[in-house]
Amino acid sequence: MSWAWFHKLGSTKWFFLWFKNWPLPLFLVGVLVFLMGIIWGLAFAPEDYQQGNSFRIIYIHVPAAILAQSCYLAMGIASFVFLVWRMKLSPIFISAVAPIGALMALIALITGSIWGKPTWGTWWVWDARLTSVLVLFLLYMGIIGLHNAFEDKRVADKAVSVLGLVGLVNLPIIKYSVEWWNTLHQGATFSLTKSPEMPMEMWLPLLIALLGLSCLLASLVLWRMQTTIMKREMKSNWLKQEVLKNGL
C-alpha cells in the first residue's frame, strides 16, 4: 500500500488545494442539519415524564459536551503526530481547533448549569462531570494562552504540542479521579455498545443535532486552518498562483 496520500495530507499545499471549496458547503449542511435536529427536539419530541420541557436543553448541551471532548482528543492526537512525524499541518490544526473546543466546553458548562437549576435545584454542584468539563475548559485556555505567549510561532507549535500530548495522557486520569471523588450526574447519553435508553423520538433528534454541530465545527476548523495556511505561506509561489488564478 502506498503511503503517498498520508504524506500529501501533511503538506500545507495539498491540504489547502484539496479542501479549498469544502468549508462553505459543509457549513451550510451543518447549519441545516443542526437546525433540523434542534427544531425537531425543541418542538416535536415528546416531553420527559419527570423533567417536563426542561430536558429539551439536552439538544444543545449533549452535542456541545461530546464535541468538547472529541476536539480535545483530536488535538492530542495531532500533537502526537507533530512530535513524532513533524507534520507541518498538525500545529495549524491544533491552533484552529483549540478556541472552538474551549467554546464548546463553555457552552456545555453554561447550558448544564441552566439545566441544573430546575432539575437539581442549584446552578452549580461540585459533581464529577461538571468539574471535569470545567477542568477541560481550563486545559483549553492553557493551550490557547501558551500559543499566544510566544512571538516565534515555530517555538509555539512545539510547546503547544508537548502540552497537548501531556494533557491527552492526563485527561483520563483527571476524569476518573474526579469521578471517584464525587458523582451526581446521570450516565452517558450515547454509547456505542448499548442500545439507547431514551425512546427513539427523543434520541434521534439528538443524534441529528450532534451530526449537524459536528459538520458546523468541521467547517469552522477548515476555515481557520485555511486562514492560518495563507498567513504562514504568504511568500510561497503556489499560493500566489492559486489566488491569482482561481481567487479566494
Add this chain to the structure above:
Amino acid sequence: MTYFSFFKSESLLLWRHKQDTLNALLFFVIVVTLFPLGIDATPDFLTVSAGGIIWCATSLAVLMSISRMYREDYEDGSLEQWLVSGLYLPFLILLKVTVQWLFMIAPLLLILPIVGGMLYLSEESFWVLVATLLLGSPSLFLIGSIGAALTVSLQQGAMLLMLLILPMYIPILIFATSAIKASEIGLPYLGSLAMLLAISLLSLVFAPFMAAASIKASVNE
C-alpha cells in the same frame, strides 16, 4: 561535564541559594496560615481539612519554587551546554528534578509536625500525610518541570505556568486528600496511596522526555 559533576554542581547551586528554598517554605507556611484565618479556626473544621490545606499549600509552593528552575540556565547559556555536552538530556532533567525535590521535600517534612499540630491533625493521619507527600510530591515536581521547560523563554511565565500545570495536579490532590480523609474516619487508605505512587511512576516515565522536548524547542529558536 559528567552526570556526577552535573549532580554536584546542581546541588551546590541550590545550597548556595538557600534563601530560595527558605522563601518557598515561608510561602507554604503563609498559605497554610490563611486558611484558619479566612475560613474557620476551630479544631472541628481544621482536623478534617488539614490534609487538603497542606496539599493545596504544597502544590502552590512547589510550583512557585520550580517555575524558575531552568530560567537561570536558559539566560546564562547552560541549557545550550547541556544540549551539546553529549549527555542524555532527559536524564539530566531527571537529575535536576531529583535535586530540586530533595531540597524542597526534606525541609518541608521537617516543619510538617509543627504545621500538622497547628491544624490539629491526629497522629495516625499525620503519618498518612507524610506518606502521601513522599509518594505524591515526585509527580508534582516532574509534571511541574514540564511546565517550567515550556515557559522557560517567556518573561512572564510564572502565571501561565500555574494555568498550565495546576489542572494536571487535580488527580494528585484528590488521591492524597482522600487518603488522609479515609484515615481520619478509619477507612482503608492504601488504595489511594497506590494511585499516588502510580501517578508518580507514570510521570517519572513520561515527564523527562516531554521536558526535554520543550527545552530543545526553546533553545533552538
